[in-house]
Amino acid sequence: MDRRKFLVTVGGMPSLGLSCLAAPTAAWSQADSRRERALVAYFSWSGNTRGMARQIHRKTGGDIFEIEPVPPYSRDYNTCLDEALRDQRAQARPAIRNRIENIGQYGVVFLGYPNWWATIPMPIASFLEGYDFSGKTIVPFCSHGGGRLGQSVTDIAKLSPRSRILEALSVHYGGGSSLPGDIDAWLQKTGMST
Ligand SMILES: Cc1cc2nc3c(=O)[nH]c(=O)nc-3n(C[C@H](O)[C@H](O)[C@H](O)COP(=O)(O)O)c2cc1C
Numbered sequence: 001m002d003r004r005k006f007l008v009t010v011g012g013m014p015s016l017g018l019s020c021l022a023a024p025t026a027a028w029s030q031a032d033s034r035r036e037r038a039l040v041a042y043f044s045w046s047g048n049t050r051g052m053a054r055q056i057h058r059k060t061g062g063d064i065f066e067i068e069p070v071p072p073y074s075r076d077y078n079t080c081l082d083e084a085l086r087d088q089r090a091q092a093r094p095a096i097r098n099r100i101e102n103i104g105q106y107g108v109v110f111l112g113y114p115n116w117w118a119t120i121p122m123p124i125a126s127f128l129e130g131y132d133f134s135g136k137t138i139v140p141f142c143s144h145g146g147g148r149l150g151q152s153v154t155d156i157a158k159l160s161p162r163s164r165i166l167e168a169l170s171v172h173y174g175g176g177s178s179l180p181g182d183i184d185a186w187l188q189k190t191g192m193s194t
Contacts, residue, residue: 036106036107036108036137037062037063037105037106037107037108038060038062038063038106038107038108038109038110038192039062039063039064039065039100039103039106039108039109039110040053040056040057040060040062040064040065040110040112041065041066041067041100041109041110041112041127042064042065042066042067042110042111042112042113042141043066043067043068043069043112043113043114043121043124043127044066044112044114044143045073045080045114045121046114047174048114048143048171048173048174048175049112049113049114049141049142049143050066051174051175051179052112052141052143052169052171052175052179052183053066053110053112053141055179055180056110056112056183056187057110059183059184059187059193059194060108060110060187060194061194062106062108063106065098065100066098067096067123067124068096068097068098068123069094069095069096069097069122069123069126070094070095070096070097084116084117084121084122085117087121087122088116088117088119091122091125092122093125093126093129094122094123094126095126096123096126096127096130099130100131103131103132103133106136107136107137108136108137108139108192109133109136109137109139110139110140110141110192111127111128111138111139111140111141111156112140112141112142112143113140113142113143113152114142114143114144115142115143115144115145115147115148115149115150115152115170118147118150118151118152119150119151119152119155120152120156124156125155128156128159128160129159133160133163134162134163135162135163136164137163137164137165137166138156138160138163138165138166139165139166139167139168139190139192140152140153140156140165140166140169141168141169141170141171141186142169142170142171143170143171143172143173143174143175144170144171144172144173145172145173146172148170149168149170152168153165153168166191166192167189169182169183169186
């Protein structure tokens with residue numbers, strides 16, 4: 001893969017990608033789910049996913065949590081590419097700095113990450129394995145450099161087989177000026193708007 005393909009920029013051309021992995025089950029009503037307290041949990045290396053997470057949190061309320069791997073990935077782009085690939089090949093589970101005390105209070109978890117090597121960064125796997133998400137609703141959102149969601153939603157579903165996974169939002173880099181509207185449309189479509 002050409003490393004230069006994924007120049008880390010903030011605020012590139014926006015592109016909204018919606019993909020539905022698992023349709024909500026008949027037994028579950030979106031309205032029921034939305035009444036539960038929301039958590040926005042995200043990992044971001046260069047800030048794009050963080051920007052999305054903050055906007056989503058402003059609209060959904062609840063709590064926001066940054067997934068911080070320790071040690072952090074290198075700030076050098078090429079070194080980070082190598083570290084990320086190494087972790088993915090090893091299926092590593094990096095340690096996470098902080099911990100959510102009472103995951104039981106959340107019914108809905110908005111889960112944000114950058115597309116790394118066509119899937120989730122391994123700290124997202126650590127996060128998903130670190131708590132019991134059975135019966136919870138996970139709503140993924142992803143910042144990417146052209147590869148949209150890649151395999152990320154499939155991999156999240158494998159790590160959280162007992163969760164409901166709703167349509168993911170994918171945004172090109174920082175999403176640009178249409179990001180607020182794209183988030184609104186996605187929240188509406190997933191039944192998560194307040
Ligand atoms: C280690 C690494 C791997 C990446 N792999 C991909 C990829 O496979 N596909 C893609 O579209 N973008 C890839 N990118 C680009 C990021 O997804 C993109 O820059 C994203 O906006 C970064 O989000 P962040 O600012 O929240 O870290 C990669 C970036 C890094 C640092």
